[in-house]
Amino acid sequence: MSAVHKSVIVGTAGHIDHGKSTLIQALTGTHPDRLEEEKRRGITIDLGFAFLEADGMSYGFVDVPGHERFVKNMLAGASGIDLVLLVIAADERIRPQTREHFDICRLLGVQRGVIALTKCDLVDADTRELARLETEEFLKGSFLAGAPIVEVSAKTGQGLAELQAALRDAAREAQAKDTAKYFRLPIDRSFAVKGFGSVVTGTLFSGQVGIGEEVELLPAGKLLRVRGLQSGGKSVERAEAGQRTAVNLAGIEHTAIQRGMVLSARGRLRPTRRVDVRLELLRGAPPLKHRQRVHFHVGTLETIGEIYLLGSRELAPGENALAQIRLRDEAVLVRGDRFIVRLFSPVVTIGGGAVLDPQSQRFTAKDTNRATFLEMLEKGTREEILRAMAERNILGITASEVIVRTGWVESELQAAIKALAERQGIRIVSHEPLAFLSEQRFSDIAKQLLARVERFHKENPLLPGITREELKAGLGRRVRPEAFGAALQLLTDQKKLALQGEFVKKAGAEITLAPEEVRAKEQIAQAFAKAGLAVPSVKEVLAQLKIETARAEKLLQILLREKVLVRVSADLIFHQAALDSLTGLLARYKKTKGERIGVPAFKELTGVTRKYAIPLLEHLDRQRLTRRAGDERVIL
Ligand SMILES: Nc1nc2c(ncn2[C@@H]2O[C@H](COP(=O)(O)OP(=O)(O)O)[C@@H](O)[C@H]2O)c(=O)[nH]1
Numbered sequence: 001m002s003a004v005h006k007s008v009i010v011g012t013a014g015h016i017d018h019g020k021s022t023l024i025q026a027l028t029g030t031h032p033d034r035l036e037e038e039k040r041r042g043i044t045i046d047l048g049f050a051f052l053e054a055d056g057m058s059y060g061f062v063d064v065p066g067h068e069r070f071v072k073n074m075l076a077g078a079s080g081i082d083l084v085l086l087v088i089a090a091d092e093r094i095r096p097q098t099r100e101h102f103d104i105c106r107l108l109g110v111q112r113g114v115i116a117l118t119k120c121d122l123v124d125a126d127t128r129e130l131a132r133l134e135t136e137e138f139l140k141g142s143f144l145a146g147a148p149i150v151e152v153s154a155k156t157g158q159g160l161a162e163l164q165a166a167l168r169d170a171a172r173e174a175q176a177k178d179t180a181k182y183f184r185l186p187i188d189r190s191f192a193v194k195g196f197g198s199v200v201t202g203t204l205f206s207g208q209v210g211i212g213e214e215v216e217l218l219p220a221g222k223l224l225r226v227r228g229l230q231s232g233g234k235s236v237e238r239a240e241a242g243q244r245t246a247v248n249l250a251g252i253e254h255t256a257i258q259r260g261m262v263l264s265a266r267g268r269l270r271p272t273r274r275v276d277v278r279l280e281l282l283r284g285a286p287p288l289k290h291r292q293r294v295h296f297h298v299g300t301l302e303t304i305g306e307i308y309l310l311g312s313r314e315l316a317p318g319e320n321a322l323a324q325i326r327l328r329d330e331a332v333l334v335r336g337d338r339f340i341v342r343l344f345s346p347v348v349t350i351g352g353g354a355v356l357d358p359q360s361q362r363f364t365a366k367d368t369n370r371a372t373f374l375e376m377l378e379k380g381t382r383e384e385i386l387r388a389m390a391e392r393n394i395l396g397i398t399a400s401e402v403i404v405r406t407g408w409v410e411s412e413l414q415a416a417i418k419a420l421a422e423r424q425g426i427r428i429v430s431h432e433p434l435a436f437l438s439e440q441r442f443s444d445i446a447k448q449l450l451a452r453v454e455r456f457h458k459e460n461p462l463l464p465g466i467t468r469e470e471l472k473a474g475l476g477r478r479v480r481p482e483a484f485g486a487a488l489q490l491l492t493d494q495k496k497l498a499l500q501g502e503f504v505k506k507a508g509a510e511i512t513l514a515p516e517e518v519r520a521k522e523q524i525a526q527a528f529a530k531a532g533l534a535v536p537s538v539k540e541v542l543a544q545l546k547i548e549t550a551r552a553e554k555l556l557q558i559l560l561r562e563k564v565l566v567r568v569s570a571d572l573i574f575h576q577a578a579l580d581s582l583t584g585l586l587a588r589y590k591k592t593k594g595e596r597i598g599v600p601a602f603k604e605l606t607g608v609t610r611k612y613a614i615p616l617l618e619h620l621d622r623q624r625l626t627r628r629a630g631d632e633r634v635i636l
């Protein structure tokens, strides 16, 4: 046996009784039917599995039921296959599930396959030739056109070596699943193994997993530890994309896990109930109506979906359209995943397609360029998609959000973000977490900020600038703090704005007072200085000035900001010099009379009335010059 350098999943397809399961046994030595009922009735009901290592390949076979009643089980196995082994009995030729399984493989995007004409021992040469011709005709123009058609008999062993060689050639050409992407394993079985606990199995879609690692069970959102692993039927330390894998999980009952759930790398996938897709309707299907309900299959999940056609009321057979599908249950999927839709009655496959946006928003009438966006998701380069996402999210978008929606790995995403930022398509506004906005949106925010500051200066010539808080609040909730911070940073770097403590002002802006304002300001300061602790009311002081009240109030604000005056309570303002002398008085009192002072003694010491004494004492408390102790104060 040679060393394995490629793992591929081969799925059977074809009508019931055409010899799929028998052929898998002939190829691998394992009969894939597992269930008691399957053995008793001689038909495949659920998925069966078998393994083969040959020619440097590791094959994981997924054998599917051919009966029309069990197509839903077939679908759980068919998603994730790299090669299809299409089985057509030479004596019966193309039958309904030959067609349906073939359609499903095509819609799932299976690229390659091999056709086995089985039961060749039962027919003569003419019938074999007829079967071959019919098969070629059937496959014309499809992904299997030109694929090898191998005549076999599981009974006599005829053609088995040739079939294996054809599988090997197809496997060599098949695109390997990506082991560098995030770990993802849609679960097709969950059971308990005595002495081990819960085991789940599935086709490892992408990435890798190792014993001891933590994985997330979705949509449950439960973190679980991997206790053991098997791939290709053998115990391993690590399993990779492209392998049939069994995972022994710690900390959960097997009954809590069902087919349709997914094991994944922590935090990389998010369950969804709304997906935007490209939907194709099969030629033989009836027209599909807007808001029609269908069976929806993706990965190993089956649920119900309601189809919202984008911009039309009906989809004609053989046509495709952009659509949104709203799901009854949460699905775990990524961009590019293939899905299948089936009719309610009769339950037949009518179409399928690819997921474009797994985390879609509701369709709204205002959203006029949604189709363009979805087409971009479908065909665009990574940078084009990033730019389009940024343009649709005026709040900005984080790297982890992009990952959830695209499945891109962090390194390739970061490279694309950096490249796009350098070409000024987007603006990075935060590095931890990595978040960005479209350049257009960002420069709009910067422009808005600049305009707001300029308007503030015009409306408030006597104030040094607008506070950061007020500036930010003016932008509303449609600007995140990181975007505000980055825009402000840019404007100060560009020397358009300047920061002064809590204030943001235009660079170079200074308050310039008119001569009469300079005089008035002086008068205000003097009025308070002269009054000492027996301060006048603010109104009185302002009324005596020769300028109008609004301007006078601004001057008062300036004096307060310059700390010439101090606001002690809502309507009491003192000169700083008066407060300084009060501190002196208290210090002397402490030395001569002790550290405690009551309100009467305070009034006597300062010569002020109770109306002033209480606010002053409270001010001193706040300044930690005194501390309240019952009715008295302790001088600190
Ligand atoms: N004579 C003959 N019988 C076959 C061959 N392959 C399968 N069969 C028989 O056909 C029946 C159906 O086979 P099975 O593998 O269960 O078909 P499946 O439903 O496609 O999985 C069984 O009775 C098999 O023994 C073959 O190559 N020659």
Ligand SMILES: [Mg+2]
Pocket: 020, 021, 022, 043, 044, 064, 065, 066
């Ligand atoms: Mg079978």
